Amino acid sequence: MVDRADLSAAQAQLGRPPRGVRAVAHRCPCGLPDVLETAPRLPDGTPFPTLFYLTCPKAASAIGTLEASGLMRRMQARLAEDPGLADAYRTAHENYLARRDRAAAEDGMEALPRGTQSAGGMPDRVKCLHALVAHELAVPGANPFGREALDALPEWWADGPCVAAEPAGTEDSAAVEERSS
Template sequence: MIDEYTEADAAVVELQLHRRPRAVVRVGWRCHQGRPGVIVTEPRLPDGTPFPTIYYLTCPSMVAGCSSLEASGLMAEMNQRLAEDPELAAAYRKAHEAYLADRNALGVVPEIENFSAGGMPDRVKCLHALVAHSLAVGPGVNPLGDEALAMLGDSLAKPCLQDQELTL
């Protein structure tokens, strides 16, 4: 689904990230308040730098939730399961391949040709990237992103910004 990225979206994302985002193509997912929570970025920044993470989590509630999951040791447990469960490993590799296909649709960048995000395809390195991927493409593509997202259920209901922040 293509979701236009407007100037109003840019202002919200700047508040969320405390900086102006670069090379945004569209909104990949919106929260229950209609605000951007995942943005889709070009695979090459305007200065020419390769940028492999096309699905970028911006919602502060979701970012905080992912950080808490990472601090809990969840990534180590997921990495162990990847090493022991061939079916999970195969599904995670397919998520990696889907991510690469999505990125290549935005532009081919030879320097990052086989690199996706979040540690895919062999390990879990960043839950933020995996959750962003799951939110942007929907359930059933990234099994570990889906699992982490399910654990963040309460974070989905929290407002990403307080209304007074939007009027500043």
């Protein structure tokens, strides 16, 4: 079950209805969802490789500032120079793929083909800190670059929620599927 208020908050955060929502993967300290777990395929069967999707615009903006600072370029250089870091990043990639395959199996859908990207450039590149931070928020300790970026972020929630939230309530999976398509 996905809470109606969470779907409403995510829609306000994204400026559009979220698609393929399976669950709230992480909540911001303000209480709203900031990472959604999405299905590996949208309701129409379209592949959707981003399992953990960052929704909070305040977090996204702060991460964008980190990206603009050249942090990804520095991370990429370290990835090439540090075999231990490269191994940890490869493990993060494998974790992501295994979780995405498990989500497909749980939802009774075909897994994405081998070779389909995971997220954020894993395992060989540092391409999108938003995806790496979302992975780390959803699975603490899983993503070394996600953790590093998360540790460099300001407290984006400190001045309050990014959107107004409606009262909590739940809806059945069919209603969620309808909203998420």
